[in-house]
Amino acid sequence: MDLGYNFLSGTIPTWFGQSFPFLRILILRSNAFYGELSLDFSKLDYLQILDLARNDLSGNIPASLSYLKAIAQVQKKNKYLLYGKFEQHYYEESLDVYVKDQLLKYTRTLSLVTSIDLSDNNFTGNIPNEITELYGLVVLNLSTNHITGQIPETMSNLLQLSSLDLSNNKLTGTIPSSLSSLSFLGSLHLSNNNLRGVIPYTGHMTTFDALTFTGNPGLCGPPLPVKCSGDDDNRHSTNNDTNGEGLFDNCSYLSLGLGFATGILVPYLIITIxxxxxxxxxxxxxxxxxxxxxxxxxxxxxxxxxxxxxxxx
CATH class of the missing domain: 1.20.5 (Single alpha-helices involved in coiled-coils or other helix-helix interfaces)
Structure with missing residues (x-):
């Protein structure tokens, strides 16, 4: 069901789940829907693509998104659907999806795509941890909202994630180092937030340039030109090095002291006894x-x- 780019307004009906239990694609982007997102996601067992971008929706992102069973599992079976004939041409299932900074048209592999796009709305509150239980999710776009709180550490559970956009929000805290384990991640946007600390520029994170992290005054380290202070840049390595060097020095001093004491005391004891x-x-x-x-x-x-x-x- 694609009702995008119209002048529809009001709240999104809650009866989608009951009326369309086999709905796989729901697109309501670029309309004038407002209010909280109160869809009954527990009824949408087959929904793979949810696109509500560019509306005026508000409130918290519902934790009930985790009820989307078709997104909670990795899609392995490709179902290429054709519909009837019209003027000797088949109608084929196709869809334009925003992935990796561009609009991609899916036809024969559309059944393998899973996507949630809630960008350009007025959502507030934190990113619910429950959304990281959608293990088959390929595209997640929550950009240009008023989302606060931290990026969940469990975001690394989304191993199929190909595109993640959290830019233009009010996110705080540090960037989870676990994001570097998302080997399929081809597009990442964390710009224009209130993130701070050292960028975990290791593993797969090294494939992203400075544009991914710009607009966060508290971030430092590669690939940004902002250098970290000594306390931030090498906090863990400094502690490890200091502990190791301290242990080595203590052992050295102890050995020298024992050797010196032995050289002096042994003759003295021999003479004394x-x-x-x-x-x-x-x-x-x-x-x-x-x-x-x-x-x-x-x-x-x-x-x-x-x-x-x-x-x-």
Whole structure:
């Protein structure tokens, strides 16, 4: 059902689920719908594409989106649908979907696409954690709203996600490092929010440029030109290095101290306990020194003789 780009107004009817239980595509974008989103999503078991962008919807994003069973599972079976004949041409199922910064037309693979687009509305509140239970979701666009709170850590559960747009909101906190595990993510927009801290520029995150993160005064580190302070940039690595170096230094100092104490105390204890042992100890030391001196002199004589023989030759 595509009713987009019209002059429809009022609240979105709640009876879509009951009246159209097999509905797979619902497009109401670019109209004048307002009010809270109160669809009965528990009835829409087959819905794969929900496009409500560019309206005047408000309130919180409903946690009941997690009831969309067709999006909660990965779509593996491709169903290419054709409808009847008209003037010797088939009507084929097709749809334009905004994916990866461009409008893509899907026909033969449309049944594999799952998408939720709530952009350009007046939604407020946090991103519900329940939305990260839609494990088969390919496209998620919540941009240009008034969404607050943090990006859920569980966003990394959406392993099929190809496009994620959270730009132009009021999101706060840090960017979850777990986003780098989304290997299928080809388009990411987090610009124009209130995000802060070091960008987790590792793994798959290194495929995105500075435009992904601009407009967040609190963000720093690559790929942005803003350098992080020492406390932020190397917080974890500094702690690890400091702990490692501290442990090494402590061990070194302990070894030196024990060696020094042993060298001083052992002779003292020997002399103190029994004077005869002291005589034996020092005689032993004298013999070692005498042998070292004799060895050094021999080596000196041998070197001298070699020099004379070399000069004669």
């Amino acid at each position: 029994k004077s005869s042992w002291g005589d034996v100890y020092f005689d032993f030391v004298d013999q070692i020194i005498y042998k070292l001196l004799r060895l050094t002199r021999r080596q000196g004589k041998d070197n001298g003789q070699r020099r004379k023989i070399h000069q004669r030759q």
